[in-house]
Amino acid sequence: MPVVRLDHETDFDGWRAAARSLRQQGVEPQHVVWTVDGATDLFSPAPPRADEGSAPSGVSEPAPPPASLSPPGEGGFRVPKPFVDLAGQVIRHRSDERFDLLYRLLWRLQETPELMHLLSDADISRAGHFARDVSRAVHKMKAFVRFRLVQDADGEAYVAWFEPAHRVTEATAPFFMKRFANMRFSILTPDVCVHWDLNTLAATPGADPADAPREDALEDYWKTYYASTFNPARLKVAVMRKEMPKRYWRNLPEAALIPDLIAQAEARTSDMVRAAPTEPSRRVVKAAVRNSRDAPWDGQAPTSLEEIAAGVDHCRRCDLWRDATRGVPGEGPRRAKLMFVGEQPGDREDLAGLPFVGPAGQVFDRALAAAGVPRAETWVTNAVKHFKHELAGKRRIHKTPNAGEVAACRWWLDAERRIVRPRVIVALGATAGLAVFGKPTPVATSRGEAFQLPDQARGVVTWHPAFLLRLPDEKARTQAYDAFVEDLKFAWRLVA
Numbered sequence: 001m002p003v004v005r006l007d008h009e010t011d012f013d014g015w016r017a018a019a020r021s022l023r024q025q026g027v028e029p030q031h032v033v034w035t036v037d038g039a040t041d042l043f044s045p046a047p048p049r050a051d052e053g054s055a056p057s058g059v060s061e062p063a064p065p066p067a068s069l070s071p072p073g074e075g076g077f078r079v080p081k082p083f084v085d086l087a088g089q090v091i092r093h094r095s096d097e098r099f100d101l102l103y104r105l106l107w108r109l110q111e112t113p114e115l116m117h118l119l120s121d122a123d124i125s126r127a128g129h130f131a132r133d134v135s136r137a138v139h140k141m142k143a144f145v146r147f148r149l150v151q152d153a154d155g156e157a158y159v160a161w162f163e164p165a166h167r168v169t170e171a172t173a174p175f176f177m178k179r180f181a182n183m184r185f186s187i188l189t190p191d192v193c194v195h196w197d198l199n200t201l202a203a204t205p206g207a208d209p210a211d212a213p214r215e216d217a218l219e220d221y222w223k224t225y226y227a228s229t230f231n232p233a234r235l236k237v238a239v240m241r242k243e244m245p246k247r248y249w250r251n252l253p254e255a256a257l258i259p260d261l262i263a264q265a266e267a268r269t270s271d272m273v274r275a276a277p278t279e280p281s282r283r284v285v286k287a288a289v290r291n292s293r294d295a296p297w298d299g300q301a302p303t304s305l306e307e308i309a310a311g312v313d314h315c316r317r318c319d320l321w322r323d324a325t326r327g328v329p330g331e332g333p334r335r336a337k338l339m340f341v342g343e344q345p346g347d348r349e350d351l352a353g354l355p356f357v358g359p360a361g362q363v364f365d366r367a368l369a370a371a372g373v374p375r376a377e378t379w380v381t382n383a384v385k386h387f388k389h390e391l392a393g394k395r396r397i398h399k400t401p402n403a404g405e406v407a408a409c410r411w412w413l414d415a416e417r418r419i420v421r422p423r424v425i426v427a428l429g430a431t432a433g434l435a436v437f438g439k440p441t442p443v444a445t446s447r448g449e450a451f452q453l454p455d456q457a458r459g460v461v462t463w464h465p466a467f468l469l470r471l472p473d474e475k476a477r478t479q480a481y482d483a484f485v486e487d488l489k490f491a492w493r494l495v496a
């Protein structure tokens, strides 16, 4: 039985070379044992890579110490790039099954070249799960590494202790290097430590939590900042737990604040609803009113997001304001590179004055997290800024805005586009498609593509999150949700 010894837990090159060699020699997946050489690690000299035990009867022995493995690209078979990308992710998963699973897929790809597209296949689905776990771990690492200030012989440096769910430290280190290019730092983890000295990124063996400092003077600032940016009206405990799983809490200074903030959220939300909205300045209101109530189409365009927010609330360009509580402006950073456009605020958004905070917003948040897209870095808005509905008893039932209402409200959307200047605009659903592209854009046939827009942005259309909620069939719902997540990832890649 061939035993392949890989150099270390994420030895992708070793796995790839051994797998290629074994495949060429016709060694079936069930006859290979994959191990990681326990006596060595990433930082020791490379051990021999493959050796053999006794072969089961009928199975020929491979002849593979590593020196004899074929170099990449030779050997008469090719695998599709999506498989190589998938394998590069899966190898970072902590499951011991991963090498086996990947070799089985490699083996099967030769007989079934379309295998990568068979999403219901058990091996493909498992590998997909592993890859998603790994990309979630990358996302969590980017979000939850907390540096602490230390002094060493060269001055100030920052050290973080982190326990990633999967072996993603080295893959994620370049992200920190780019973000903190001017800061000397080390990220210590049980698997491997990475260090940036302003010139090079280096790796050393895994560390112990005791090696990392526990507290520093910056911590209080960070806790104060976290508590002040915590918006109780947006609290969704289940989503929050999912986003910030408890396994990360022990290393997060702000985690100590969470139980109290959750406990106080309800009372704080009621206070916020009762409190009068913050008044925009007189200049902003004047400009807004000029642009909305009285101005014709060629009125003076708003020049700031504040003007838009105030203007939306005063807008009389169509009749929807009559039955709505307020106009709901977009939300996000002024220079967001990615803009999402929904249809119109729903019941909850109309009350809260914020886009996508109700049930559709929860699906949206979950899908964004799954796709690794930080909502806080995006501009989220709607094609129509007032809630269109009809009454059924005491309930306000959503009604789709018509083309005239969408056209009237483009004044505001166009202004948001001019000011935010996103690189990519994602239309969520057909109404948003009409607003963003200026013509009917059927989702089913247009999704998955990027279209050039006149303002230099690229436009993408995908499902509306509420559409996913409405699908009656579980399977169709899961498929549409997965497709939605893929579309979000696609848009995020376009931004990059």
Ligand code: URA
Residues within 6 Å of the ligand: 342, 343, 344, 345, 346, 349, 354, 355, 356, 357, 358, 360, 361, 382, 466
């Ligand atoms: N649906 C939308 O299109 N937008 C929202 O803000 C909420 C629900």
